[in-house]
Amino acid sequence: MSPGHAYNPYEDADRLDDLPEHDGLVDDDATTGDFDLDDRHSLRRVAGLSTELEDITEVEYRRLRLERVVLVGVWPGGSFVDAENSLAELAALAETAGSQVLEGLVQRRLKPDPATFIGSGKVQELRDVVLTTGADTVVVDGELSASQLRNLEDKVGIKVVDRTMVILDIFAQHAKSREGKAQVELAQLEYLSQRLRGWGASLSRQAGGRAGGAGGGVGTRGPGETKLETDRRRIRTRMAKLRRDLAGMRTARDTKRAGRRRNAVPAVSIAGYTNAGKSSLLNRLTGAGVLVEDALFATLDPTVRRAQTSEGRVYTLADTVGFVRHLPHELVESFRSTLEEVADADLVVHVVDGSHPDPEGQLSAVRAVLADIGAGGVREIVAVNKADAADPLVVARLLRNEPHAVVVSARTGEGIDKLRSVIENELPQPPVEVDVLVPYQHGELVARVHTVGEVLSIEHEAAGTRVRARVPERLAAVLEPYAVATQ
Numbered sequence: 463m464s465p466g467h468a469y470n471p472y473e474d475a476d477r478l479d480d481l482p483e484h485d486g487l488v489d490d491d492a493t494t495g496d497f498d499l500d501d502r503h504s505l506r507r508v509a510g511l512s513t514e515l516e517d518i519t520e521v522e523y524r525r526l527r528l529e530r531v532v533l534v535g536v537w538p539g540g541s542f543v544d545a546e547n548s549l550a551e552l553a554a555l556a557e558t559a560g561s562q563v564l565e566g567l568v569q570r571r572l573k574p575d576p577a578t579f580i581g582s583g584k585v586q587e588l589r590d591v592v593l594t595t596g597a598d599t600v601v602v603d604g605e606l607s608a609s610q611l612r613n614l615e616d617k618v619g620i621k622v623v624d625r626t627m628v629i630l631d632i633f634a635q636h637a638k639s640r641e642g643k644a645q646v647e648l649a650q651l652e653y654l655s656q657r658l659r660g661w662g663a664s665l666s667r668q669a670g671g672r673a674g675g676a677g678g679g680v681g682t683r684g685p686g687e688t689k690l691e692t693d694r695r696r697i698r699t700r701m702a703k704l705r706r707d708l709a710g711m712r713t714a715r716d717t718k719r720a721g722r723r724r725n726a727v728p729a730v731s732i733a734g735y736t737n738a739g740k741s742s743l744l745n746r747l748t749g750a751g752v753l754v755e756d757a758l759f760a761t762l763d764p765t766v767r768r769a770q771t772s773e774g775r776v777y778t779l780a781d782t783v784g785f786v787r788h789l790p791h792e793l794v795e796s797f798r799s800t801l802e803e804v805a806d807a808d809l810v811v812h813v814v815d816g817s818h819p820d821p822e823g824q825l826s827a828v829r830a831v832l833a834d835i836g837a838g839g840v841r842e843i844v845a846v847n848k849a850d851a852a853d854p855l856v857v858a859r860l861l862r863n864e865p866h867a868v869v870v871s872a873r874t875g876e877g878i879d880k881l882r883s884v885i886e887n888e889l890p891q892p893p894v895e896v897d898v899l900v901p902y903q904h905g906e907l908v909a910r911v912h913t914v915g916e917v918l919s920i921e922h923e924a925a926g927t928r929v930r931a932r933v934p935e936r937l938a939a940v941l942e943p944y945a946v947a948t949q
């Protein structure tokens with residue numbers, strides 16, 4: 463994360479009910495009574511958004527400023543290396559979100575404890591670690607229910623956040639475009655709305671107890687319920703608005719994409735686990751100045767660049783959001799339209815970090831997301847990146863399972879020419895084969911054949927340029943008058 467462009471979505475939280483009406487939240491039921499949702503669970507205005515987004519509010523489901531954290535995970539058996547890798551990744555995520563990782567604990571147990579995620583003995587150990595390290599936040603390697611969150615927090619005495627919150631937090635910090643911000647906010651609200659349901663249920667049970675009737679009923683709808691209802695309604699209204707906005711933005715993007723499609727420009731998407739080197743590779747392949755950061759999820763907004771084959775044929779290369787194991791489904795959902803660009807591509811370059819301890823795990827996590835967004839059937843080229851830093855044994859192992867993979871280093875340039883030619887060979891062939899003699903005064907047509915077609919042979923004759931090529935239908939029609947009659 464680069465502090466220059468990030469904002470912390472957890473600073474300066476206002477209360478949901480403090481928000482002025484123009485925040486887009488309908489304030490039609492402001493009778494909140496004396497029960498207040500904990501202020502950690504409120505909507506609030508985000509400082510530092512651009513003026514056009516000034517009225518955007520965002521969820522705060524934890525007043526969290528990740529600073530000094532202790533990680534805790536559950537290891538259900540199997541290879542301990544998996545548990546360590548998962549915790550190492552959580553550490554990287556927490557650091558990307560701006561925190562300092564002090565300690566990590568893993569508990570061996572088959573399933574997370576339904577009440578506190580980890581068992582009671584481990585809770586005690588966690589408490590001791592928290593006290594000795596002076597941590598202010600516990601990050602759990604999993605997704606917690608609202609009650610697990612609250613129970614664990616009560617027991618350890620400091621804030622508890624889960625993996626999903628950390629990822630949502632990083633996305634919130636990295637979203638730059640209007641669309642990216644709206645997508646992240648939608649995901650956050652989705653996450654919050656599920657937690658509100660949890661809190662609501664437990665509150666109504668409490669209220670039922672106090673009213674003396676286990677089954678609830680008259681008198682059980684305390685002021686807390688009213689407040690939750692209000693919050694829910696506001697959140698629903700806000701989510702509906704975000705969905706409408708996103709639908710509008712999607713139309714604009716679809717139009718652009720349709721334009722490229724009409725002009726038969728092949729589309730290549732670069733996908734891969736976060737930090738695999740997608741942006742670096744895009745830079746190498748196109749010479750574009752895309753932000754490269756040693757941080758997770760530096761790329762959130764898709765970047766589309768123009769690239770050319772050695773023959774001059776134009777195609778687009780698009781960077782995509784980094785994938786991660788257990789990418790919160792709220793994010794996959796709200797980023798679906800962005801991710802669908804991958805499903806619509808002619809080719810996916812799947813970048814995997816060859817220097818990572820578990821590249822196979824990354825490959826399968828990315829493929830799971832690709833399948834989920836309907837891109838499972840798109841032709842894939844695996845690029846094993848960071849060859850300069852990778853263990854040759856690991857690369858050899860990868861190549862045994864992925865025999866067509868291309869080994870590259872975006873840093874040194876190794877393998878880039880090979881990758882470029884593999885991409886060129888895999889681009890879809892334009893549909894119509896033509897054999898034309900184009901007079902020299904129409905040199906621009908020959909140039910177009912180079913740009914959008916695939917030249918099979920070219921000769922300069924006295925009457926003009928003789929070209930045999932495969933071209934899109936529209937260009938074939940334009941070239942029709944110059945067709946060479948073949949017997």
Ligand SMILES: Nc1nc2c(ncn2[C@@H]2O[C@H](COP(=O)(O)OP(=O)(O)OP(=O)(O)O)[C@@H](O)[C@H]2O)c(=O)[nH]1
Nearest residue numbers: 737738739740741742755756759760761784872873
């Ligand atoms: N050693 C080595 N490092 C590389 C190579 N390619 C990229 N990196 C480094 O890996 C880090 C991540 O690179 P990016 O290109 O930002 O990765 P990304 O996949 O776009 O990352 P996200 O946007 O987070 O998904 C940066 O520190 C790069 O300098 C490579 O070939 N060799």
